[in-house]
Amino acid sequence: CFPKTSYGRPVLGFVETVQKIDDKTLRQYFQKHYHAGTTCLVIVGDVDSKDALALATQKFGKMKKGTKSNIRKFKIANRATPATVFSGRDVTECHAQIAWPAFGVKHPEVPIWDLMCSSIGHGESGRLYQTLVKGKKSCLETQMDLVATVECGMATLTLQTEPEKFLTALTDATGLLAQCAEEGLKDREVERVKSALEAEVIAAKETVEGYARR
Numbered sequence: 001c002f003p004k005t006s007y008g009r010p011v012l013g014f015v016e017t018v019q020k021i022d023d024k025t026l027r028q029y030f031q032k033h034y035h036a037g038t039t040c041l042v043i044v045g046d047v048d049s050k051d052a053l054a055l056a057t058q059k060f061g062k063m064k065k066g067t068k069s070n071i072r073k074f075k076i077a078n079r080a081t082p083a084t085v086f087s088g089r090d091v092t093e094c095h096a097q098i099a100w101p102a103f104g105v106k107h108p109e110v111p112i113w114d115l116m117c118s119s120i121g122h123g124e125s126g127r128l129y130q131t132l133v134k135g136k137k138s139c140l141e142t143q144m145d146l147v148a149t150v151e152c153g154m155a156t157l158t159l160q161t162e163p164e165k166f167l168t169a170l171t172d173a174t175g176l177l178a179q180c181a182e183e184g185l186k187d188r189e190v191e192r193v194k195s196a197l198e199a200e201v202i203a204a205k206e207t208v209e210g211y212a213r214r
Helices: 023-033 049-060 110-121 127-135 163-183 187-204
Strands: 094-102 141-148 153-161
Touching: 094 141, 094 163, 110 127, 110 141, 110 153, 110 163, 110 187, 127 141, 127 163, 153 163
Parallel strands: none
Antiparallel strands: 094 153, 141 153
Protein backbone atom coordinates (compact mmCIF):
# COMPACT_ATOMS: atom_id res chain seq x y z
CA CYS A 1 0.00 0.00 0.00
CA PHE A 2 1.02 3.63 -0.62
CA PRO A 3 3.99 2.83 -2.88
CA LYS A 4 6.69 5.46 -3.36
CA THR A 5 5.69 7.28 -0.14
CA SER A 6 6.94 7.05 3.45
CA TYR A 7 3.68 5.32 4.38
CA GLY A 8 4.79 2.34 2.33
CA ARG A 9 7.93 1.77 4.37
CA PRO A 10 8.12 -0.63 7.34
CA VAL A 11 7.89 1.12 10.70
CA LEU A 12 11.14 -0.38 12.01
CA GLY A 13 12.99 0.19 8.74
CA PHE A 14 14.81 -2.21 6.44
CA VAL A 15 17.45 -4.48 7.99
CA GLU A 16 20.10 -3.51 5.45
CA THR A 17 19.46 0.19 6.14
CA VAL A 18 19.45 0.00 9.95
CA GLN A 19 22.71 -1.99 9.98
CA LYS A 20 24.50 0.87 8.18
CA ILE A 21 23.48 3.54 10.73
CA ASP A 22 26.26 4.62 13.09
CA ASP A 23 26.19 6.92 16.12
CA LYS A 24 27.23 10.02 14.18
CA THR A 25 24.58 9.55 11.51
CA LEU A 26 21.89 9.00 14.12
CA ARG A 27 22.79 12.15 16.04
CA GLN A 28 22.87 14.25 12.86
CA TYR A 29 19.45 12.93 11.86
CA PHE A 30 18.04 13.72 15.29
CA GLN A 31 19.41 17.27 15.27
CA LYS A 32 18.07 17.88 11.76
CA HIS A 33 14.55 16.54 12.20
CA TYR A 34 13.70 16.72 15.92
CA HIS A 35 13.14 20.40 16.74
CA ALA A 36 10.33 22.95 17.16
CA GLY A 37 9.89 23.30 13.42
CA THR A 38 8.82 19.67 13.04
CA THR A 39 6.89 19.32 16.30
CA CYS A 40 3.13 19.54 16.71
CA LEU A 41 1.55 19.57 20.17
CA VAL A 42 -2.11 18.53 20.36
CA ILE A 43 -4.08 19.01 23.58
CA VAL A 44 -7.54 17.50 23.86
CA GLY A 45 -9.93 17.49 26.79
CA ASP A 46 -11.58 19.65 29.42
CA VAL A 47 -8.70 22.08 29.90
CA ASP A 48 -8.30 25.82 30.20
CA SER A 49 -6.66 27.08 27.01
CA LYS A 50 -4.61 29.74 28.82
CA ASP A 51 -3.33 27.29 31.41
CA ALA A 52 -2.54 24.76 28.69
CA LEU A 53 -0.61 27.34 26.67
CA ALA A 54 1.33 28.46 29.74
CA LEU A 55 2.26 24.89 30.65
CA ALA A 56 3.24 24.08 27.06
CA THR A 57 5.41 27.19 26.91
CA GLN A 58 7.06 26.23 30.18
CA LYS A 59 7.80 22.66 29.09
CA PHE A 60 8.66 23.22 25.42
CA GLY A 61 9.89 26.82 25.41
CA LYS A 62 13.55 25.79 25.43
CA MET A 63 13.20 23.36 22.56
CA LYS A 64 15.66 23.89 19.75
CA LYS A 65 14.25 26.06 16.99
CA GLY A 66 14.34 24.98 13.38
CA THR A 67 12.91 25.56 9.93
CA LYS A 68 9.25 24.69 9.65
CA SER A 69 8.91 21.52 7.64
CA ASN A 70 6.69 21.20 4.60
CA ILE A 71 4.71 17.98 4.41
CA ARG A 72 4.93 16.56 0.93
CA LYS A 73 1.55 15.92 -0.60
CA PHE A 74 0.86 12.91 -2.72
CA LYS A 75 -2.09 11.96 -4.84
CA ILE A 76 -4.19 8.87 -4.29
CA ALA A 77 -6.05 7.77 -7.36
CA ASN A 78 -9.81 7.47 -7.10
CA ARG A 79 -10.92 3.90 -7.55
CA ALA A 80 -14.32 2.47 -8.27
CA THR A 81 -13.34 -0.81 -6.61
CA PRO A 82 -10.98 -1.59 -3.70
CA ALA A 83 -7.35 -2.31 -4.61
CA THR A 84 -6.20 -5.84 -3.88
CA VAL A 85 -2.60 -6.65 -2.97
CA PHE A 86 -1.36 -10.24 -2.71
CA SER A 87 1.74 -11.21 -0.78
CA GLY A 88 2.89 -14.82 -0.54
CA ARG A 89 5.24 -16.16 2.09
CA ASP A 90 5.73 -19.24 4.24
CA VAL A 91 3.77 -19.35 7.49
CA THR A 92 6.23 -19.18 10.38
CA GLU A 93 3.87 -18.37 13.26
CA CYS A 94 0.29 -19.12 14.25
CA HIS A 95 -1.84 -16.80 16.34
CA ALA A 96 -4.89 -18.29 18.02
CA GLN A 97 -7.34 -16.60 20.36
CA ILE A 98 -9.89 -18.70 22.21
CA ALA A 99 -12.72 -17.04 24.11
CA TRP A 100 -15.52 -18.21 26.38
CA PRO A 101 -18.42 -16.37 28.08
CA ALA A 102 -17.87 -14.73 31.45
CA PHE A 103 -19.97 -12.65 33.84
CA GLY A 104 -20.93 -8.98 33.67
CA VAL A 105 -18.78 -6.53 35.56
CA LYS A 106 -21.16 -6.33 38.54
CA HIS A 107 -21.21 -10.07 39.14
CA PRO A 108 -19.54 -11.08 42.45
CA GLU A 109 -17.35 -13.69 40.71
CA VAL A 110 -15.73 -11.22 38.28
CA PRO A 111 -12.84 -10.43 40.69
CA ILE A 112 -12.09 -14.17 40.90
CA TRP A 113 -11.96 -14.50 37.11
CA ASP A 114 -9.83 -11.38 36.85
CA LEU A 115 -7.41 -12.72 39.46
CA MET A 116 -7.16 -16.03 37.61
CA CYS A 117 -6.41 -14.41 34.24
CA SER A 118 -3.88 -12.02 35.77
CA SER A 119 -2.08 -14.56 37.95
CA ILE A 120 -1.59 -17.37 35.43
CA GLY A 121 -1.80 -15.52 32.12
CA HIS A 122 0.03 -12.19 32.50
CA GLY A 123 3.75 -11.68 32.12
CA GLU A 124 6.72 -13.98 31.80
CA SER A 125 6.45 -15.05 35.44
CA GLY A 126 2.89 -16.33 34.96
CA ARG A 127 2.18 -20.06 35.04
CA LEU A 128 0.98 -20.09 31.44
CA TYR A 129 4.20 -18.55 30.08
CA GLN A 130 6.50 -20.54 32.37
CA THR A 131 4.84 -23.83 31.43
CA LEU A 132 4.15 -23.45 27.71
CA VAL A 133 6.99 -21.15 26.65
CA LYS A 134 9.82 -21.88 29.07
CA GLY A 135 9.00 -25.44 30.04
CA LYS A 136 7.31 -27.40 27.26
CA LYS A 137 8.34 -24.88 24.55
CA SER A 138 5.10 -25.46 22.69
CA CYS A 139 4.39 -21.71 22.48
CA LEU A 140 6.31 -18.56 21.62
CA GLU A 141 4.01 -16.22 23.55
CA THR A 142 0.93 -16.55 25.76
CA GLN A 143 -1.66 -14.21 27.28
CA MET A 144 -4.94 -14.38 29.19
CA ASP A 145 -7.39 -11.49 29.55
CA LEU A 146 -10.84 -10.73 30.91
CA VAL A 147 -13.21 -8.20 29.37
CA ALA A 148 -16.41 -7.38 31.28
CA THR A 149 -19.25 -5.00 30.45
CA VAL A 150 -22.40 -4.26 32.43
CA GLU A 151 -24.34 -7.00 30.67
CA CYS A 152 -21.78 -9.72 30.01
CA GLY A 153 -18.10 -10.61 29.86
CA MET A 154 -15.55 -12.67 27.96
CA ALA A 155 -12.34 -14.42 28.94
CA THR A 156 -9.68 -14.90 26.25
CA LEU A 157 -6.66 -17.13 25.85
CA THR A 158 -4.11 -16.05 23.24
CA LEU A 159 -1.41 -18.38 21.93
CA GLN A 160 1.43 -17.62 19.55
CA THR A 161 3.18 -20.72 18.28
CA GLU A 162 4.81 -22.45 15.33
CA PRO A 163 2.38 -24.09 12.87
CA GLU A 164 3.55 -27.64 13.56
CA LYS A 165 3.15 -27.13 17.33
CA PHE A 166 -0.33 -25.61 17.26
CA LEU A 167 -2.29 -28.68 18.37
CA THR A 168 0.27 -29.46 21.05
CA ALA A 169 0.11 -25.89 22.33
CA LEU A 170 -3.68 -25.99 22.43
CA THR A 171 -3.64 -29.27 24.35
CA ASP A 172 -1.04 -27.96 26.80
CA ALA A 173 -3.00 -24.75 27.39
CA THR A 174 -6.35 -26.41 28.01
CA GLY A 175 -4.68 -28.95 30.27
CA LEU A 176 -3.10 -26.18 32.32
CA LEU A 177 -6.44 -24.40 32.68
CA ALA A 178 -8.07 -27.63 33.84
CA GLN A 179 -5.29 -28.06 36.40
CA CYS A 180 -5.83 -24.51 37.69
CA ALA A 181 -9.57 -25.11 37.98
CA GLU A 182 -8.97 -28.26 39.99
CA GLU A 183 -6.09 -27.15 42.22
CA GLY A 184 -6.70 -23.41 42.43
CA LEU A 185 -4.10 -20.65 42.47
CA LYS A 186 -0.87 -20.77 44.41
CA ASP A 187 -0.19 -18.20 47.13
CA ARG A 188 2.87 -16.84 45.32
CA GLU A 189 0.78 -16.29 42.18
CA VAL A 190 -1.72 -14.20 44.13
CA GLU A 191 1.08 -12.20 45.78
CA ARG A 192 2.61 -11.48 42.37
CA VAL A 193 -0.67 -9.96 41.17
CA LYS A 194 -0.92 -7.84 44.33
CA SER A 195 2.61 -6.52 43.79
CA ALA A 196 1.85 -5.69 40.14
CA LEU A 197 -1.33 -3.81 41.11
CA GLU A 198 0.53 -1.82 43.77
CA ALA A 199 3.15 -0.85 41.19
CA GLU A 200 0.41 0.28 38.79
CA VAL A 201 -1.18 2.47 41.48
CA ILE A 202 2.15 4.12 42.25
CA ALA A 203 2.83 4.71 38.54
CA ALA A 204 -0.62 6.27 38.11
CA LYS A 205 0.23 8.87 40.74
CA GLU A 206 3.21 10.12 38.74
CA THR A 207 3.19 13.92 38.57
CA VAL A 208 4.23 16.25 35.78
CA GLU A 209 7.53 16.87 37.57
CA GLY A 210 8.33 13.16 37.38
CA TYR A 211 7.94 12.11 41.01
CA ALA A 212 6.87 8.62 42.10
CA ARG A 213 8.29 6.92 39.04
CA ARG A 214 8.06 3.15 38.99
